[in-house]
Amino acid sequence: MTSSGLLERHLAFLEALRGAGLPVSLAEDLDAVAALGALPWDERATVREAYAATLVKKPSLRPTFDALFDLYFPRMVGDGVGRDQDGADEAGVGDSGPALAAFREQLLDALTQGDQEALQRLAAEMVGRFGAMPGRGPGLSSWSAYTALRRVAPSQLVDKIVAGLLAQGRTDEEAQRVAGRRVGGLTAMVEGDARRRIAEEKGPDHVADVAVRPSIDRLDFLQARRSDLEGMRREIYPLARRLATRLTQEHHARRRGPLDFRRTVRASLSTGGVPLTTHHRPKRPHRTELVVLCDVSGSVANFAQFTLLLVFALRDQFQNLRAFTFIDHVHEVTHHFRPGADVAEVMADLAASTSHAALWGRTSYGRAFTKFAEEHGDALGPKSSLLVLGDARSNYSDLALDSLREMAGRARHAWWLNPEHRRHWDTGDSAARAYGEVVPMVECRNLTQLTEFVHDIL
Amino acid sequence: MTSWFASPADAAYRLGEAGYLADRATATTAYLAGALEKPLLVEGPAGVGKTELAKAVARATGAELVRLQCYEGLDEARALYEWNYKKQLLRIQASQGTDQAWDETHDDIFTDEFLLTRPLLTAIRRAEPTVLLIDEVDKTDVEVEGLLLEVLSDFQVTIPELGTVVAVRRPFVVLTSNASRELSEAVKRRCLFLHLDYPDAEREREIVSSQVPDLEDRLAEQLVATVGRLRELELKKAPSIAESVDWARTLLALEIHDLDDKAVDDTLGVVLKHSSDQDRAVRELRLRR
Numbered sequence: 001m002t003s004s005g006l007l008e009r010h011l012a013f014l015e016a017l018r019g020a021g022l023p024v025s026l027a028e029d030l031d032a033v034a035a036l037g038a039l040p041w042d043e044r045a046t047v048r049e050a051y052a053a054t055l056v057k058k059p060s061l062r063p064t065f066d067a068l069f070d071l072y073f074p075r076m077v078g079d080g081v082g083r084d085q086d087g088a089d090e091a092g093v094g095d096s097g098p099a100l101a102a103f104r105e106q107l108l109d110a111l112t113q114g115d116q117e118a119l120q121r122l123a124a125e126m127v128g129r130f131g132a133m134p135g136r137g138p139g140l141s142s143w144s145a146y147t148a149l150r151r152v153a154p155s156q157l158v159d160k161i162v163a164g165l166l167a168q169g170r171t172d173e174e175a176q177r178v179a180g181r182r183v184g185g186l187t188a189m190v191e192g193d194a195r196r197r198i199a200e201e202k203g204p205d206h207v208a209d210v211a212v213r214p215s216i217d218r219l220d221f222l223q224a225r226r227s228d229l230e231g232m233r234r235e236i237y238p239l240a241r242r243l244a245t246r247l248t249q250e251h252h253a254r255r256r257g258p259l260d261f262r263r264t265v266r267a268s269l270s271t272g273g274v275p276l277t278t279h280h281r282p283k284r285p286h287r288t289e290l291v292v293l294c295d296v297s298g299s300v301a302n303f304a305q306f307t308l309l310l311v312f313a314l315r316d317q318f319q320n321l322r323a324f325t326f327i328d329h330v331h332e333v334t335h336h337f338r339p340g341a342d343v344a345e346v347m348a349d350l351a352a353s354t355s356h357a358a359l360w361g362r363t364s365y366g367r368a369f370t371k372f373a374e375e376h377g378d379a380l381g382p383k384s385s386l387l388v389l390g391d392a393r394s395n396y397s398d399l400a401l402d403s404l405r406e407m408a409g410r411a412r413h414a415w416w417l418n419p420e421h422r423r424h425w426d427t428g429d430s431a432a433r434a435y436g437e438v439v440p441m442v443e444c445r446n447l448t449q450l451t452e453f454v455h456d457i458l
Numbered sequence: 459m460t461s462w463f464a465s466p467a468d469a470a471y472r473l474g475e476a477g478y479l480a481d482r483a484t485a486t487t488a489y490l491a492g493a494l495e496k497p498l499l500v501e502g503p504a505g506v507g508k509t510e511l512a513k514a515v516a517r518a519t520g521a522e523l524v525r526l527q528c529y530e531g532l533d534e535a536r537a538l539y540e541w542n543y544k545k546q547l548l549r550i551q552a553s554q555g556t557d558q559a560w561d562e563t564h565d566d567i568f569t570d571e572f573l574l575t576r577p578l579l580t581a582i583r584r585a586e587p588t589v590l591l592i593d594e595v596d597k598t599d600v601e602v603e604g605l606l607l608e609v610l611s612d613f614q615v616t617i618p619e620l621g622t623v624v625a626v627r628r629p630f631v632v633l634t635s636n637a638s639r640e641l642s643e644a645v646k647r648r649c650l651f652l653h654l655d656y657p658d659a660e661r662e663r664e665i666v667s668s669q670v671p672d673l674e675d676r677l678a679e680q681l682v683a684t685v686g687r688l689r690e691l692e693l694k695k696a697p698s699i700a701e702s703v704d705w706a707r708t709l710l711a712l713e714i715h716d717l718d719d720k721a722v723d724d725t726l727g728v729v730l731k732h733s734s735d736q737d738r739a740v741r742e743l744r745l746r747r
Contacts, residue, residue, distance in 0.1 A: 027647055031494065035650075038493040039466070039486070046466060049486040057646040059501065059637075059653045171744050174687065237694065238637070245638045249530070249599060272547055344692045344738075 010036075013072040016208035017055065020064050021218065024055050044073065060235075064215050067192060071204040074196045076124070100151065103129070108157050111182050112164035119182075123189035126152055131194060142201070145187075145194035154183050184227035217447040221303035221419045229302060233347070235447060236306065240313030243451055247317060247458055257283040287319040291379050291411070293372065295390030296325040296354050297363040303419035303444075305350055307389050310450060312337040312346075317458055322379050325350070326368035327358035330375060363393065365431070366400035373403045380407055385457065386414040388439060392425075392432045399431050405438050415457065417444040462492025462519055462630055478507070478514030479665050487652040488515060497610045497631035499595075499646065502654035504636055505698025511654075512591040512632035521587035521630065526577035528598040534605055538615060540574045568619035578609050581629045588629040595645075596635040603642050610648045657699065659686055665699060670706040680717040681706060688729065691742055697729040705729050719745045 010033070017024050031054040039050050048069055056065045103126070110118040131148030158179045165175035199207040216231050217239075224232060263279035292311055294304045308323055315321050315337070322334045336349045380386060386407060408414040416439045418425065418432060425432035425441075432441060444450050463469035469492075470485035480488065488511070491498035500508040516523040526537060534540075546567040553563045575583065581590035592606070609615060613625035633649060635641060657665065663682045667673060673681075681702065689696045697705075705728045714721050723745040730736045739745070 023643065025647055031496065031650070034494050035490050038490065045482055046486055049483045050490060052483070053487040053490055053650045053652060057499075057649075057651045062653065170687075171742060173742050174690065177690065234692070242638055242640065245596075246640075249639065271543055274547075276543060 009072060012205060013051075013068065014055075016068050016072065016205065017065065019208065020068060021214070022056065022061050022065065028055055044075070047073065060215050060217050067195070068208060070192055070196055071199045071208055074200065075120075077200065100130070104152060104157065107152065107154060107186075108160055108164075111154070111157060111161050111179075111186065114178075114182060119186055120189055123186060124193045126190055127193045127197060131190070143194045143197045145191040148190055148194070149187060154186055158183060181227070181230075187227075214446075217451075219447075220421075220445045221306060222300070222445070224302060232306060232447060233309075233344075236309045237313060239447060239451060240310055243310075243455060244314055244317065247455065257281040287317065288412070289320040289381070289384035290318045290322075290387060291384050292321075292323045292387045292389065293330075293368075294323065294325045294388075295327070295363065295365070295368075296350075296357055297327045299393070300389070300391050300419055301351075301354070304389050305347060306447070307417065307444075307450060308333075308337075308350065309346070310454060311387070314454065314458075315339075319383075322376075324372065324376065324379075325353065325357045326372070327354070328362060328364040328367045329357055329359040330368055330372045331356040332376065362395050362397075364397045365390065365392065365394040365435070366398040366403070369400045369403040369407065373407060377407075377410075380410040382410075382412055384411050386411040386439075387457075388414070388416045389419075390416075391418055391420050391430065392416070392435050392441075393429050394431055396429050399434055401434060401438055404435065408439050413457070414439045415453075416441040417450075417453065418442065419445055421445060462515070463489045465489060472518040473511075473514050476514045476517035477668065478510060478518075479661060479668065480511075480514075481657065481661060484511065484652060484654065487650055491632075491650050492630060494650070495628045497633060497649045498652060499633045499635065499641070499649035500652045500654055501635045501637050503656070503696070503698060505700035506654045506656060507699055508634040508654055509591065509593055512589055512593075512634070515630055515632065516589040519587060519589070519630070521589045522584065523589050523591060524577050524581040524584070524629070525591045525593060528592065528594045528596075528602070530597055530599065532598050532602055536576055537578050537602065537605060538576055539579045539617060540576065541568070542572045542574050546572050570620075573617075573620070578606075579615050579623065581631075582609065582613060582615055582623060582625040584629070585626045587627070590629040590631045592631065592633045594636065595633045596637060596639045596641060600642065603645050607644055607648070610645065656689055656696070659683065662686075662699065662702060666702055666706050669703045670710060672710055673706050674715065677709060677715065677717060678706065681709070684717060684722060685729065687743065688739055691735075691738055693730065693735045693738065694732045695730070695735065701729045719743070 014024055014029055014032075032051055035050040035054050036047065039046055041047065048066075051069065052062070052065060056062055103122075106118075107122055107126075110122055126148050127143050127145065129148075130151040131143045131145060133142045133144055133147065161179040161182065162172075162175045165178055166172070170178065195207050216228065216235060219228055219232070257280050260279045260281045264275050264277075267277060267279060268275040290311065292308065294308060296304050304325070312321065312323070321337075322332065323337070324330050324332050331353060333350060333353055336346055336353070388404075416435060418441050420430070420432075420443070422443045424430065425436075435441065442453055444453055463472065466482070466486040466489045469489040470480050470482075473480045473485065473488065487498060490496070500511060502508055513523060515521070549567050549572070550563060577590070581588050595603075595606070610631065613628050614622050616622045633645075656662070659682050662685070663678050666678050666682060667675070670678075685697050685702050685705070705725065708725055708728045709717065709721070712725070714725070722743070723740065726736050726739060726745075730739055
């Protein structure tokens with residue numbers, strides 16, 4: 001194995017996985033080697049599955065793994081063997097007007113059919129033909145997924161794909177969703193292929209460091225793309241379920257209440273009066289009331305929605321729950337979260353109600369807090385916890401620190417979740433420190449941090 | 459020591475013979491679990507065939523299935539072994555009239571005769587091929603995972619009074635989990651990992667047809683396509699393979715030969731178990747005009 005350079009590649013691959021945040025231990029490393037030893041090598045897919053089975057123990061990390069696997073064990077080299085079959089480009093004139101039109105035709109077909117293999121092939125061709133950035137010497141040329149995507153513009157094909165899908169008998173919403181997802185998938189393939197080609201020139205280590213996107217639960221709320229948002233939304237309910245189970249279990253672990261004398265004695269009858277096991281009365285859990293106050297202005301809307309959804313998915317854990325959204329005016333949204341309500345619908349309702357939260361259209365924390373204290377002050381009491389969500393960017397307006405101080409004073413606990421990186425706090429119009437002195441401020445940029453926080457306050 | 463499967467292809471073939479259509483990832487991982495003698499942790503949504511995989515391995519290799527169903531509150535006494543206290547008490551009481559020394563009695567009551575073996579110990583002590591299924595491992599308390607560690611890494615169990623029992627023959631261990639709780643790193647490190655998800659349309663059609671052979675091909679195709687469309691909606695509980703199969707049986711029982719919108723609407727309760735999901739499906743698929 002040493003002479004062929006495979007061991008080096010294996011080790012570099014593992015290093016890259018660790019760098020991308022996968023916890024790969026030495027034991028798993030050895031397992032992977034053993035697994036490869038037990039397998040035939042002739043099929044790339046088998047090798048991939050063997051690596052995945054031994055190294056990836058969390059489904060959310062699988063996309064990261066796949067991206068890195070494609071880098072270190074590429075599907076093909078260069079343009080692959082299919083190049084001369086196209087016959088289109090002699091001497092690199094693949095990128096001409098008619099060629100582009102013809103290519104888009106093919107792409108439209110593949111997207112409408114959802115043919116994954118054809119899409120994979122077309123993505124490679126697309127980067128090779130429309131994303132090449134020729135350099136002056138060997139090793140200087142590069143490929144850009146961005147350029148390729150801008151030239152071919154698959155997002156402009158969406159309407160045609162939708163039309164094609166409607167012809168296949170899908171309904172309108174369905175067609176829209178499927179089309180969006182397929183274009184998103186194509187984008188990911190193109191990016192993957194550009195990474196592969198760059199890695200070929202510059203070595204995979206170079207690319208692995210900079211180009212692999214973080215897994216969905218570590219992705220910043222503020223940097224997520226549309227396709228990511230959908231994935232995150234799908235994560236919310238499983239996440240809430242996991243969190244609720246964990247909380248229940250932890251409460252149970254601390255549950256041993258006072259001794260239940262009758263049950264213990266009754267159980268001892270079967271062992272001749274020797275009390276082998278003791279029984280205890282269950283402890284009553286204590287539950288808090290939660291008041292969520294949520295900035296829904298454009299910049300932090302995604303973050304607000306995810307946090308609201310997660311909190312509401314966990315509503316069994318609270319005695320009472322009220323939610324308010326604001327931009328410069330406060331609006332109660334509790335009624336949108338009916339038990340058993342549909343996630344997508346709730347999101348739509350929330351988006352629609354954004355308009356109620358704005359009277360003037362510019363974020364003003366000060367005015368919102370003052371309004372809240374005036375109109376909904378009774379929501380806060382000695383049993384309730386206050387949770388403020390927002391980036392604390394108030395357009396240089398009055399901060400109304402006194403109102404917030406009064407609100408925090410009336411509640412039992414108060415926290416502020418800020419979706420911005422800590423290093424951006426207090427830059428520009430951010431009043432993070434001023435507010436942070438009144439209410440403890442916590443950085444919350446992704447689903448993992450959000451889960452940790454919710455777990456800690458409960 | 460015999461190996462379980464000869465190659466991934468062999469695994470796929472023999473699992474298929476046993477009525478389980480495995481995709482490439484499943485076959486490869488099942489083969490590796492046998493070849494490396496490592497436990498296999500299978501995770502995924504409910505109803506995609508995690509438990510069924512363990513049963514199929516047992517059927518395909520002619521091994522006996524030993525099953526440990528996990529639940530909240532499962533403890534050592536239910537998972538590993540337990541001393542038969544009542545019998546021990548009887549033994550002590552019986553010896554009181556005689557002049558047998560206490561030491562002898564003491565040695566006597568901690569022997570095999572008074573040991574009640576539970577699934578984990580049973581699986582380890584068996585000399586014949588055994589598939590050990592530890593079902594829904596995420597339902598247990600965290601302490602039970604500690605208990606599993608010794609079994610999973612060394613295939614041995616330590617009983618203070620008897621000493622260490624080492625596996626005569628390593629069982630094929632399958633752990634299943636719905637991921638309702640994150641398992642500890644220690645358990646995951648000792649296992650191979652397989653994430654089972656909903657199958658693609660082609661494979662699902664094969665599964666449905668093999669489970670419900672009387673179903674017409676065209677109907678099976680319609681059914682699988684509809685289930686695929688339902689899974690694309692944002693539902694609380696997407697329909698699983700088990701529910702597709704149930705649906706196929708329902709259609710057969712109701713003698714429905716064409717899965718049109720009305721038929722879907724009438725039988726939707728078989729596949730969607732939340733009323734909000736049903737409302738959503740009716741609306742998005744335009745079932746009622």
